[in-house]
């Protein structure tokens with residue numbers, strides 16, 4: 001396992017590292033929620049339980065519901081979240097939360113559910129639409145949110161750890177980022193809830209988590225603390241993902257993935273780099289899952305910054321147990337081994353669309369914290385290599 005010390009990491013500038021205040025990790029964690037909220041100091045009262053139709057069908061929220069009900073909480077369920085939430089979907093959940101005025105909000109589900117739960121809790125006492133708190137308006141939260149407990153049922157997004165939420169506004173992504181009010185009070189990491197994840201979802205969400213760890217390591221806003229979470233997360237995910245993908249019932253692989261995804265969520269404290277920007281431009285056109293587009297972009301984002309970030313890529317290599325010279329090829333190989341295609345061309349994207357994607361990447365998703373500044377020429381070359389399916393480690397501008 002990689003050893004990270006402050007000598008290798010930026011420490012001259014003080015940076016916050018924000019986390020939930022309580023973490024329960026291990027089999028059965030979700031059924032311990034009553035103990036957890038008691039420790040936080042939330043007295044029994046009305047509680048909003050946010051889920052989605054899949055979570056309801058699989059009964060994944062049952063241990064949470066039983067524990068809270070036994071402790072005297074009155075549960076109100078909200079599960080009307082169809083896939084990636086729009087501003088309108090999130091606003092409907094906020095309206096339900098405001099009508100209830102809950103003592104506690106709990107989200108049991110993937111990133112979409114957890115993001116809606118966080119936004120609902122934060123807007124109970126803050127006015128307006130979710131949209132106003134995104135990059136389009138940049139309204140700040142004045143009042144504190146309702147205590148929130150998040151219980152992930154996928155191992156990927158890291159929403160249970162982060163102070164961010166993402167919704168869609170038309171064809172664009174709307175980000176409510178870097179709001180401490182969006183941090184959960186607690187996260188319950190229960191590997192059992194991920195055993196039934198299909199292989200495809202395991203791969204896509206797992207590679208989102210790997211992207212959070214690697215992009216966090218590359219970010220110029222990395223800190224000694226995000227380096228520690230990134231390094232540990234990379235080591236866990238590169239070893240566990242192929243096993244969890246092949247054998248969903250592999251309990252130790254599922255546990256490692258859930259922990260790796262949580263650590264990746266903490267790495268979001270460093271901010272993501274150009275990989276996530278490219279991923280959004282792909283997903284906006286192909287309407288593919290977030291992690292799928294992140295995995296397509298990740299090895300090329302590493303190559304794009306390989307010169308200024310050589311020392312950071314060496315930390316990635318050490319954490320993964322890869323030879324430094326092989327790191328980018330090994331990361332791309334891992335992605336392709338779990339079903340990520342080799343090219344944008346194979347996905348049916350027209351080559352003529354690449355220039356508009358470069359423009360959108362620069363205009364909508366700039367990354368001042370990328371180790372290499374974003375430039376149109378370099379990005380055009382990158383997108384072309386991705387489209388043709390040239391291996392990322394062989395791509396030369």
Ligand SMILES: [Fe+2]
Pocket residue numbers: 157208211212276290294
């Ligand atoms: Fe992500």
